[in-house]
Amino acid sequence: MAQIATNSESVVLEKEETISPWKEAWRTFKKNRLAVVGFFIVLFFILLAVFAPWIAPEGINEQKLGDRLQSPSAAHWFGTDDFGRDILSRIIHGARISLWVGFLAVIMSAVIGSILGIIAGYYGKWVDIIISRIFDIMLAFPSILLAIAVVAALGPSLRNALIAIAIINIPNFGRLIRSKVLSVKQEEYVMAAKAIGMKDRRILFSHILPNSMAPIIVQGTLAIGTAIIEAAALGFLGLGAKAPSPEWGKMLADSKEYLILAPWTMIFPGLVIMLTVLGFNLMGDGLRDALDPRMKS
Template sequence: MSTNTQVSNELPLPAAKPRIKKKNPYIDIWYRLLKNKLAVVSLGVLVLLVLTALLADVIAPYPANEQNLTNILQAPNALHWLGTDAYGRDILSRIIYGSRISLQVGFVAVTFSVTLGGIIGAIAGFYGGSTDNILMRFMDILLAIPGILLAIAIVNVLGPGLVNVMIAVGIASLPTYARIVRASVLSIRDQEFVEASRAIGESNFSIIRRNVLPNCLAPIIVQATLGVAWAILSAAGLSFIGLGLQPPTPEWGAMLSEGRQYIYEAYWVTTFPGIAIALVVLALNIFGDGLRDAMDPRLKQ
């Protein structure tokens, strides 16, 4: 009896291994952050602040600098929810427009500090030796001066104004980012992937840009979040003592300074701008702490 069945001498192919899907670390960080209820609430406050600043022209009930001398120092009422100041200007509208100034100072100053401080820290940590000593000793000199005093000194030299305040606050926080980046680079520069990049002939600039700095992002992001709060608070302090933005610009610190002489007869003039500053700084600090915990590799277990 014949058969068409052919016996193959070939060995059976091994079964394909199931492909393991790599987990996105950023998604993991996001889920960790969502477990922190205070951090989520703080993030909501910050998102609301950003939307308020962007839509100030739409949601503000009055122009920021519109004066009405018949409504001087009115208590909160149906027409002016947070009252009016000594010039009859609506405090709610000025707080809304002031959020633009505070966010602009915070983000621009921190971006300046992160960029320049990151470059200084990366160069100092990667090259070491005399380059490290010169750069970091200069950072130590800046770090020895309290940040707000250094900012006051810089604004005194440059003069008051929005741009000068951002420069002063940025320089005052520069050493912090330089030291953070330097510490991260020192722990990364001798890793195998950096040595492999050197072996294939990559330049030092390319190694720093492509291999070193991306691995320093986690501590920089956390510190930048906290740094925005410090920048907003410092800018408000400079405006309060007359070295920041000048009247009639609706800036929270300047509003506190203008209303302090009426604090007993018209508490709302200083209370509500102060609450705005405290709320934003608190939200940024809580969110920064939650982000730090979410990005901490020791908590992944």
């Protein structure tokens, strides 16, 4: 009986050992209630953006001057703006713009920053010094001021705002990956790959990069929320999306004159920005707790 019990315990231990780190991270993530709430918030807005043409009750530029600045009602749940346009419909379509800017800007900054960070951390010496000093110079400027400078140089537009947001986030990914590479390149499997003559490019993209993905995913999730705020800020300042685009920051800028007369024109776009960023932040915190071994008991 004792031998049977020992065998069953060993089988259980073997099953536990075969669980992949990603499955274990998913289990940890699901146990975090706030992270799950954030996930569903993000999923809601993604679905809203995907199915916007079918969900929105009216067209984004359908003007009804007779219904100007109507308060929220059964006909217009979020009210109307100064042109009689349905605010709910514009917010739904605006989700497409804000999420598109957030995801694409972060993908661009993550790719460029990760490549620079891997090169700096792996080769070190003068390469590391040059890349790190570039990152330090970029981080010395407040991010929003640097974004404004980039947009001012390129010209105000949504595309240039996206490029500016991508540029200002490159150092965050670069420094994060550099620090990860400095520790990973000392691992035995990397030293063994060097010993057998494996090329640097294969070592970087087959061994080091896959083992550095966890911090990239966490930073990327948190950066999307930041990118949405930055896009809204540039739109509010008139450096991002142009009228009649339903971008959330531009909606806030167009409604600031009616804050007292029709506060709903600013309240609902502001609430949507807050909820979206909150969702990404909650989900990012949950991913950090699930993927960072130091956060596990």
